[in-house]
Amino acid sequence: MLKKLRIPLLSLSLLTALPVLANAEEGTSSTEFSVRAVPQKDASINTEQSMSNSDVSILTISDPSGWQSRGQYSNTVYVGNTPRQAIPYQSGVNWRSAGGNFKVEFTGILSGNSFTAQLMEYDADNADDPVGQPIRIDAFNNTLLAENISGFVDDTEAEFYVHVYNAFTQDFIYAEGFD
Numbered sequence: 001m002l003k004k005l006r007i008p009l010l011s012l013s014l015l016t017a018l019p020v021l022a023n024a025e026e027g028t029s030s031t032e033f034s035v036r037a038v039p040q041k042d043a044s045i046n047t048e049q050s051m052s053n054s055d056v057s058i059l060t061i062s063d064p065s066g067w068q069s070r071g072q073y074s075n076t077v078y079v080g081n082t083p084r085q086a087i088p089y090q091s092g093v094n095w096r097s098a099g100g101n102f103k104v105e106f107t108g109i110l111s112g113n114s115f116t117a118q119l120m121e122y123d124a125d126n127a128d129d130p131v132g133q134p135i136r137i138d139a140f141n142n143t144l145l146a147e148n149i150s151g152f153v154d155d156t157e158a159e160f161y162v163h164v165y166n167a168f169t170q171d172f173i174y175a176e177g178f179d
Contacts, residue, residue, distance in 0.1 A: 032148060033131070033132065033146065033147060033148040033149050033151065034132065034145075034146070034147045034148065035119055035131055035132025035133065035135060035144065035145070035146045035147075036135060036144075036145055037117075037135045037136060037137055037141040037142075037143065037144060037145070038141060038143050038145050039140055039141055039142070039143065040105055040142055040143045067103065067178035067179070068178060068179050069176060069177070069178055070095040070096060070097070070176075070177040070178060070179055071088070071095060071176065071177060072174055072175070072176035073087050073088040073089070073090075073093075073174070073175055073176075074087070074108070074172065074173065074174045074175070075087045075089050075164065075172075075173065075175075076170065076171070076172050076173075077115045077164040077165065077167040077170070077171050077172075077173055078165065078167060078170050079166070079167050079168070079169065079170055080165070080166060081165055081166055082165070083165070084163045084164070084165040085163070085164050085165065086120075086161050086162070086163055086164075087161060087162050087164060087173075087175040088161055094122045094159035094160055094161050095159070095160045095161065095177030095179070096157045096158070096159055096160075096179070097149070097153075097157060097158045097159075097160060097177075097179040098153065098156070098157055098158075098179060099149060099150030099151075099152070099153040099157075099158060100148070100149070100150060100179075101145070101146065101147045101148070101149065101179075102119075102146045102149055102158075102160060102177065102178065102179055103143055103144060103145045103146065103177075103178045104117070104119065104143065104144040104160075104162055104175050104176065104177050104178070105142060105143050105175070105176050105178065106137050106142045106143070106144075106173055106174065106175050107142065107173070107174045107175075107176070108171075108172065108173050108174045109137070109138065109139045109142060109171060109173055110139075110169060110171050111139055112139075112168070112169075113138065113139070113167060113168050113169045113171050114136050114137060114138035114167070114168050115136070115137055115164055115165065115166055115167035115168070115171070115173075116134045116135070116136060116137070116164070116165050116166040117134065117135055117136075117137045117144050117162050117163070117164050118130055118133075118134040118135075118162060118163040119131040119132060119144060119146055119160060119161075119162055120160065120161050120162065120163060121152040121158050121159065121160055122159040122160070122161060123154065129152065131146055131149060131152060131160070132146060134163075137164075144162065160177060162175060
């Protein structure tokens with residue numbers, strides 16, 4: 001019975017991979033991305049190692065999970081939809097990303113508190129772009145995870161920040177960006 005299922009499962013996996021491979025071959029950037037809130041322990045990336053008979057590729061990274069910090073900043077999140085606070089909030093300071101996946105880990109959240117976070121991409125030439133939909137962050141689901149965001153890269157990098165607002169209770173929080 002298992003032998004009969006192997007071919008359809010293999011065919012199904014190839015069919016789901018073909019659209020991704022077709023886009024990669026055409027050189028077009030995918031605009032499909034996702035932004036979601038997850039517990040910090042679930043916000044990891046999968047790295048794959050390519051091996052052949054003659055060589056072994058070794059990926060060297062300083063963080064065992066594969067994420068590189070782009071800096072930690074803080075600000076106050078207020079009750080209601082205004083004022084919306086930006087993190088990082090200093091003029092000209094943003095988290096820089098080469099694309100792929102990006103995450104923001106929030107810490108210092110009061111127990112029982114939650115707030116809305118909207119990832120934004122800074123654009124010096126025109127209005128900043130929201131990345132995905134706003135999401136709710138709390139002490140358990142404290143990580144905003146944005147996947148497949150390469151479409152937001154201008155020239156060589158994207159510049160991200162988050163708007164935080166609509167807290168249950170006014171709170172002073174920390175946010176650290178990772179690329």
